[in-house]
Amino acid sequence: MGAIEDVYADLDTDVSEEEFREAVEQKVEQMGGLADDETAAMLIAHELKDGEVNGIADIEPGMDEVKFIARVTKVGDLRTFERDGEDEDGRVLNVEAADETGSVTLSFWDQQAAAAADGELEAGDTLRIKGHPKDGYNGLEVSVDKVEQDEDADIDVNLDGRTTVDTLTLGQSDVNVRGLVLDTESVRTFDRDDGTEGQVANLALGDETGQVRVTMWDERAERAEELSAGTAVEVVDGYVRERDGDLELHVGDRGAVEEVEDTVEFTPETTPIDAVEIDQTVDIGGVVRSADPKRTFDRDDGSEGQVRNVRVQDESGDIRVALWGDKADKDLRPGDEVFLADVEVDDGWQDDLEASANWRSTVVVLDDDATNVSTGGADEAGGDDENAGLGQFADGAAGDGGTTTGDATAGSAETDGADAAADAEAPVEFTGTVVQTGDPVVLDDGEETMSVETSATLQLGQEVTARGHVEDGRLDADDVF
16 A cells, blocks of 8 residues: 555544545645655644544533534424524524533534434434534533434443433533432522522432432422432433532423432442541441530621531441531431431541531431441442442342332441440540530530530539430430549
């Protein structure tokens, strides 16, 4: 073979060899004899490779041109519009396409749009696309310059438009995700710039691939108070946004959160407590060893906040967890089994690590009746993958691989309830300043408070240590000194 054929043979391109040869000849002529056929062929090959991406997830709005393969999941309706200074109307049609890394909106214009609307394009078609990416109305959009079908390419995506949590990408729209409600928050109101009042609420959603925070706006926000943990739902026509570096799934006027009866899996992975490190954001699970009363405090802006401290123990160790805001209202008691997602690990009191459950965290109280939930992640602990994570949310689901249904309830930890209660009854010591006398006495160590049942006569401001057993969030003191 000649030089041009050799270079072309190494290319993975949709350009024919004849078109490639013509481009090389034009390049030689353009350079006035400064490049031979081989050099010109290499230059053209470089230009053809420029813009190729490994997947939709690699596409960014600032790119000049991109080339990729995707599968059509939804064909929209043809729309017409008036162009300035032209008699003929313009036409545009939006197509949703996806690959294994994400999804994108393809904009077809004029003749291409008309052809697609006439049935030349349908869900399931696999396309080779060349176009210009930009920020569209609902996120990432590629304006198509050239497209052709590729029947040989194998792209594994769901044609029903449904996606999973792990494939969500910034800018996606018309997203459908099924999962289990893990946690819900109350509806909050806010004032818009135009003077109207809006509503917003959040819930945490988990499927077999992970979990995501769902933000529901205005009328949709009320769904958060209608759903409970363990309910299987489908988010319909959501869109993906980013907040503080995390992806969120938003539901507006076009979207909905609907209960479903389908089987849904959720098997979270947890990090063993003794493996967590400062400044990490982790998922942990275990048994509540002690629970302090809720405390309120005044913020710098004059508003009132609240926090409650609990201590959670798994097979590897224990850690204090601060529950902030609405999470302080969670009904947690010693012996309860919990799953806490996206908690931030900080340096706590007396150099002890502390986990903080804030607005982005998920706190799930697990059902005592369910089974087959393991604490501690296999990757971190070096254990068996089969026992990693908190298992599932299901009734009587032992050994079924994490499958749950629409009327599923929260699972429980592998540690059995009797053993957990025994651990919770281990003697503890609490040292703090007396901030309330009477029944009960309340001690404050500067980080948390503890209610103490004692007959000892104490004075406000006195620093004491109480030793005894914790029951229902109170320390029944055998000794105060």
